[in-house]
Amino acid sequence: MAATLSSTSLPAGSGPWQLARAELRRRTSVKISLSVVALFVFMAAAAPLLSALGGWSPDEFDKSAVDPYLGGLPIGPFGGISADHWLGVEPVTGRDLFARVVHGAQVSLFIAFAATAIVVTAGTAAGVTAGYFGGRTDAVLSRLMDLTMSFPSLIFMIAMLSVAKDVNRILLMTVVIGLFGWPGIARVVRGQTLSLKHREYVDAARVAGAGPWRILSRDILPGVAGPVIAYTTLIIPGMIATEAALSYLGVGVRPPTPSWGQMIAESVAFYDTDPMYFILPSSCLFLTVLAFTLLGDALRDILDPRGSRI
Amino acid sequence: MNTRTLTTVAAALAATLALGASGCSGGRDGEDSARDGRGSAENPATANNGAVVGGAPEKGGTLTVLSNTDFTHLDPARNWVMGDMDFGTRLLYRTLVTYKAAPGAEGGELVPDLAEDLGAPSNGAKTWTFRLKKGLKYEDGTAITAQDIKYNVERSFSPDLPGGPDYAARYLAGAEGYQGPAHGKHLDSVKTPDDRTIVFELRKPFAEFAYATVLPTFAPVPKAQDKGPQYDNRPFSSGPYKIESYARDKRLVLVRNTHWDPATDQVRKAHPDRIVVTMGLKGNQIDDRLIASSGADASAVSWGKMRPESTPKVLTKADVRARLLAESSNCTEMVQMHTGRTPFDDVRVRQAVQYALDREAIVTASGGPALNDAATALMPGSLFDGKQPDTLKIPLTGDAAKAKELLKQAGKPDGFATSITVSNGDKGVGEAIQQALGRAGIKVTIETVDPSAFYDTIGDTENRTDLVYTGWCPDYPSGSTFLPFVFDGRYIKEKGNSGNHSLFRDKPTMQRMDEIAAMTDAQQANQAWQQLDGEILAKAPTAPAVIERMPLLLGANIAGAYGHTSFGGQIDYATVGLKDPAKSAG
């Protein structure tokens, strides 16, 4: 990576973050994936606005857009795309696909981001604590990491979601997905902390009388930030895929709430009679996952070149 | 569509009503279809109704049944689901009496099976005597005896063997508190004076007892073969086929029972050499395989209903459409409201639901107008001389304004939140209901339940949701097999409730039902039921939605197939076979 870095002309003495930003800007894959991510995040954030613009709420039936004699297939080419329905309609119900896709983005991305936030916060805290304090704390936390990683996570998530009734599904999914992801990042952070804690500047701070809290927040955390950011970007696609898988299996969001996984699950049955319906949510999911993976790859190359993977 | 509905045995009149010619399925019955205006001429899906598809089958070959699910129970003491009863009693075990193997209305006629005739009533129809045919044998060549039938009736009382029909418990004398033959206790009201004679003593006169003996409860089980709950996995055959292997939820293979003597059996044709049921397949994949009908799939039939998504692939192609059975299930599907709970204890709230409901959307979600008719009354058209009346005159798409007004009168101007239980396959219907009621301000949460657990879930009157989506099928054209089962408050059970899912306990209704049941003139009773139907509908315990068909796809090599009207439109397994046995994979 050093070779590629030198090719950009930056003034001497630029900080590491500046260097990283410059390197990121240079890559085409990063530019493309960033714009894809931005597009979908915008879609999710502005979902109510966008669907109002389209003129349909995500739960509104439009019987005039489907043909009941053909099992409710959309009327018109490409799944009923028209001036009225920009991306066509859902078969049977005639619900507007544009409205459902943007609202689905909101649900899918919210769950993915919130779960990621839980994972990163918990993982970083556990990793830093285990790495910095060592000894018994480390032993206990490391055991806990091993234990959590031995859980068959998908099966366990499904089971927990099926046992819990009458709770806010979105919140529950977030927590359940977040519950099993933290050991991965904790291990990365722990390793990083171990290597940082005996650096001269950390020892110097300790000698100068700084308490552990101050050292952790001032000296260690900034040091682990790079790998954590890279790792975070790389686990987001996994989170999106997990949400989709759970909704696909029917333990996710409840109808009529749309999510990409739920939409794909419903549309599979129509893949040959109404391919647009199937392709639309699938490609949204595919593009988002792909974009985050590419972005994560780039960030890892730059921020964590030695690859402190587990 | 309550799969548990069956051959309910009811009062009087089967004969006078000429069994069937049910309007919505009466393809061959010109008079009827002309009257109801929904005949086969207009509907592309029902061309095959009342006819045998594929001509006469040849003997031999392997018939494949493609199924998305396992059988609920094949143990004759526990088998009480429409299709399962068809499969069990047509292939594996024989009962005292059975239905004629014929398409259309003729399928409602009784014919003797193990018995020599339809039973001899005496003592004012309180005692019924059946005499078994000669030369009846099990799969191991031993003789079928009257004691074996008595034994199966007794074991149907066993708490270890739940799930079966409870007609024996309802009608046999001295059956109260009986717990099965486990501890050497026997039912004195079932007598077997010799190996070929069985006598049933009933509590009260019951002229139609022969209908009850169609049930699997009245199939023989030899005591030596009984393995308690495990018997479900390997019922001992008295029919034309025996079980070669049965891996639950995977595959069932039937082969010929060489000891079955066709001379003793006027119903079962037993055309194929082998019958293989492959279970756990995806519904859509089953449809796709049967549409393509290539290779061994040409010799296959589907077990479950065709998926609504497959409708366009089938109805648009004449050659595929010709292989579709769509006999009416004759069941009215309804949104049933818990009348014992607020806010549904208020008739105005229930009427609001009737007005808010969008039946057009429900029809679409159930597969479209080709496979469903919107319901305008409680009893299906066959009980109204062909066509349901429309007494409430609510527009098909509902009337949200009127619904809101009713809610306002009921003191719920802002609506309320409630929930509905639907079977997994009816999720689309659930969403249509959710959307329609939402227009009136009723916020509905959908609970989906696996079909295998559906009836038990909604049968728990304490824990179930306010609303449930389910229906009822009359067992033959008499209002007495419908209204009392769905609206008589005296039949409500706290757990395992069935039929009356609105928990409707209306004194005048119950009184009127008793009056009609006591009528001797069939015609008069019939009209009284029709009138009562409208009166109940006005009290709004349920909101009728649709009347469904049983769409089943057949492979191109299938012959002798028709939806049997007495088995909810399921293929009659007594007669189905192959055109060219050589084409089926051995």
Added chain:
Amino acid sequence: MILYLGRRLLGVVGVLIAIAAVTFTIFYVLPADPAAAACGKSCSADRLAAIRAHMGLDQPVWRQFADFVTGIFTGRTIGSGQYTLHCEFPCLGYSYENSQAVWDLLMDRLPVSASLAFGAAALWLGLGLSAGVTAALRKDTLADRVLMVGAVAAASLPVYFTSVLLIYGLIRATGLLPYPQYVPLGSDPVQWASNLLLPWLALAILYAAMYARQSRSSMIETMAEPYIRTARAKGLPRRTVVVKHGLRAGMTPVLTIFGMDLGGLLAGAVITESIFGLPGVGRLFYGALSSGDQPVILGVTLLAATFIVLANLAVDLLYAVVDPRVRY
């Protein structure tokens, strides 16, 4: 080595008991009425009474759990009085829904899941590793780029999407393969393989893509290690260096992930099995979910955990063989 093995085995047992405790808490302690929960959605009053007697709900919770764990190792008689039920070693409970011991149900389904998992694993290891290593050795060439773009795209495709494409492409449109239908390996190996090919492919495409990415980066790292450079400097042929030194060390991180993945899949690929209608553990689990058959849910969870833990152990032991730097 033996000492190490003993220590690890003890650890395995500890982890499994901990997992059993957590699962047990979720299914037996948290529900308001554990007996009703175990009874499932289609619960008759008689069955409920039997389950109440079986579960020993009058006993303290730790006692119930101890009984449960003991049952796994020795088998046990469930219940008392007229409701006794013998559940043989290894007793994972009893499915009232299926009237069968959970263990028997699992063992009935396991061959299907194992066929799916091992077949797919062979495919994805072959595809993924060869792609990854090729890309690593030709770093920054066109081949590398093409392979890695393909891998990142394939890894982003959800398995249910790939499955539908495969079903359409290989069955519906061309008729190259039959609709999958499980045929036991013992009864007809050719049928077994041709029926499973499609689900294998569906799973393998996803995993191969992930393994290609993983093995590439791990190979690149290894090839930059000083000892590899030394070996090259000694004049060993490139082929020998790559195969004898590079691959061995480079594959260890891949092996770790492989242990986890294979372990998880052995206890059922829930989505793949349900898409292709394969009667494996995953579909048993899915069916148990919709009928609320909690003893089965608990059993599958424990089985999956056991496989993951054992696979991890096996992988750690394999390290010693693969990576010369690791000694116990």
